[in-house]
Amino acid sequence: MTVLKQTHQHSHQRPHDRGPTGHALPPMTVAEAFEAVVDGPLPLRFTAYDGSTAGPADAAVSLHLRTPRGAAYIATAPGDLGLARAYVSGDLDIEGAHPGDPYPVLAAMGSIRFQVPGPRTLAAIARTLGSGVLHPPPPPPQEALPRWRRVAEGLRHSKTRDAEAIHHHYDVSNAFYEKVLGPSMTYTCACYPHEAATLEEAQENKYRLVFDKLRLKEGDRLLDIGCGWGGMVRYAARRGVRAIGATLSREQAAWAQRAIEEEGLADLAEVRFSDYRDVPETGFDAVSSIGLTEHIGVKQYPSYFRSIKEKLRDGGLLLNHCITRPDNRRTSTGAFIDRYVFPDGELTGSGTIIAAVQDVGLEVRHEENLREHYALTLASWCRNLVDSWDQCVEEVGEATARVWGLYMAGSRYGFETNVVQLHQVLAVKLDGRGDAHLPLRPWWDA
Structure with missing residues (x-):
C-alpha cells in the first residue's frame, strides 16, 4: 500500500494583487485562475471548459478541466483530494497518459507548488468561477466518509471498523484484482532479483525471501496475518509447512480457500475469514505479517506485536513487511x-516499528528497505491495468478504475522520490535464557 505525493501550499501575493485599495481586478479566464494558484511556471499544459489555456503548448502531458463542477471540487478541497475528486468523477481529464497509468502526468505535477493568492486575486477567481464554486459538490460515490464521521463503524481500529476499512479496499472485485495483480494474486511489494524480472518472478522471489528469512522447513507451523489471497500460505504449504492465514476480507478468504483446494493443499493450508485477534492457536514456528501493519494503527502496535509474541514458540521468528515513511x-x-x-x-x-517490536520483548535481527522494488511492482500493476482497461472498467466502472490508476501511479512516484518506503523487519522470540538459537550471520540469499 502507499500514498500520492502531496501538493505543497504556501501563502503568497502576486504583484498585481497589491494594487490601489478599492480597485477590483477584472474576472479571469479559468486558465488564468489556475495559474494564479501555482507558484512558478507550469510544467504541463492546462486547458479549460471556457476555451482558455495555460502552460507550454508543446508539453508532453496536459490537464483538461471539463466542467464548472470540476473547478468547484478543486477550489473547495485544494490539493490532492480536490484534484482526485475532479479526476475520478470525469470532470478532469489527462492527455499524454492512459487513465490506467497517469504516471507521466503525476511526475510532471510533482514540481508544482500551489499557493494561496492575495484577497483581490481570490475575489477575481470567485467572479470567474461563479458563486457555486464556493459550495462543495457531493463527492464521487467511491469516496469514504472522513475519519471524524466514521463513528457508525465504531472506534478507530475496533474489530468492526477495521473490518469495514478492509472491505472498502479489498472487496472491490476478485476478477478486477486478477487482471491488475496477475496470476500470483499478490497485492504487496515484490522483490526483484534484477530489474528485467517479470512481476511473477519477483513475487515468487518475495515469498522465497520471506520463507528463507523465517527459516521455515517441512513440518513447521506458520501463521500469516493479513494473508490476502493466500499467496504466502500456499507457497509455504507447497514446501510442507502447515500454514494458517487470516484476513478480514470475505472475498479474499473465499478465493484463497478455493485456490488451496484446487492445488491439493487442504491438508496443510487454511485461510480464515477472521481478525488476527481471534486466531486461538499458539506455538507457531514463524509469523509473517505482509502488508498489514499499515492497517493496524500506530497506537495499536504494542498490542499487535505482543499478540504475535504470544503466538510464537521460543526461538520463533517474525517477519514484518510494510510500507513506511522516511x-x-x-x-x-x-x-x-x-x-x-x-x-x-x-x-x-x-x-517506530522496530521500537514497538523491541518494547514487547522481541529481538530485532535484521531490517532492510525495498522501496525501489515497490516502484517496480506498481509500474507492473499499472501496465496490467492499462492492458486490461476495458475489462476492468466493465467489472468495476470507470470511476473506480480511475481511482486505482491514480493511486498506483501516484504511489510509484512516491516510492521513487522517497516519500514512502517499504521495510522488512525480522525479529525472534528469545528463550528463557535469552538465547535466539540462530546462526551468527544471515542465512538467506538476498
Whole structure:
C-alpha cells in the first residue's frame, strides 16, 4: 500500500494583487485562475471548459478541466483530494497518459507548488468561477466518509471498523484484482532479483525471501496475518509447512480457500475469514505479517506485536513487511488515500516499528528497505491495468478504475522520490535464557 505525493501550499501575493485599495481586478479566464494558484511556471499544459489555456503548448502531458463542477471540487478541497475528486468523477481529464497509468502526468505535477493568492486575486477567481464554486459538490460515490464521521463503524481500529476499512479496499472485485495483480494474486511489494524480472518472478522471489528469512522447513507451523489471497500460505504449504492465514476480507478468504483446494493443499493450508485477534492457536514456528501493519494503527502496535509474541514458540521468528515513511514524525496518509484507498490507514517510519517490536520483548535481527522494488511492482500493476482497461472498467466502472490508476501511479512516484518506503523487519522470540538459537550471520540469499 502507499500514498500520492502531496501538493505543497504556501501563502503568497502576486504583484498585481497589491494594487490601489478599492480597485477590483477584472474576472479571469479559468486558465488564468489556475495559474494564479501555482507558484512558478507550469510544467504541463492546462486547458479549460471556457476555451482558455495555460502552460507550454508543446508539453508532453496536459490537464483538461471539463466542467464548472470540476473547478468547484478543486477550489473547495485544494490539493490532492480536490484534484482526485475532479479526476475520478470525469470532470478532469489527462492527455499524454492512459487513465490506467497517469504516471507521466503525476511526475510532471510533482514540481508544482500551489499557493494561496492575495484577497483581490481570490475575489477575481470567485467572479470567474461563479458563486457555486464556493459550495462543495457531493463527492464521487467511491469516496469514504472522513475519519471524524466514521463513528457508525465504531472506534478507530475496533474489530468492526477495521473490518469495514478492509472491505472498502479489498472487496472491490476478485476478477478486477486478477487482471491488475496477475496470476500470483499478490497485492504487496515484490522483490526483484534484477530489474528485467517479470512481476511473477519477483513475487515468487518475495515469498522465497520471506520463507528463507523465517527459516521455515517441512513440518513447521506458520501463521500469516493479513494473508490476502493466500499467496504466502500456499507457497509455504507447497514446501510442507502447515500454514494458517487470516484476513478480514470475505472475498479474499473465499478465493484463497478455493485456490488451496484446487492445488491439493487442504491438508496443510487454511485461510480464515477472521481478525488476527481471534486466531486461538499458539506455538507457531514463524509469523509473517505482509502488508498489514499499515492497517493496524500506530497506537495499536504494542498490542499487535505482543499478540504475535504470544503466538510464537521460543526461538520463533517474525517477519514484518510494510510500507513506511522516511521519518518517524507523521502517521497521516493524506486525504485522497484515506477517503479513496485505505480508510483509517497509518504510516510511520521503520524506527517506530522496530521500537514497538523491541518494547514487547522481541529481538530485532535484521531490517532492510525495498522501496525501489515497490516502484517496480506498481509500474507492473499499472501496465496490467492499462492492458486490461476495458475489462476492468466493465467489472468495476470507470470511476473506480480511475481511482486505482491514480493511486498506483501516484504511489510509484512516491516510492521513487522517497516519500514512502517499504521495510522488512525480522525479529525472534528469545528463550528463557535469552538465547535466539540462530546462526551468527544471515542465512538467506538476498
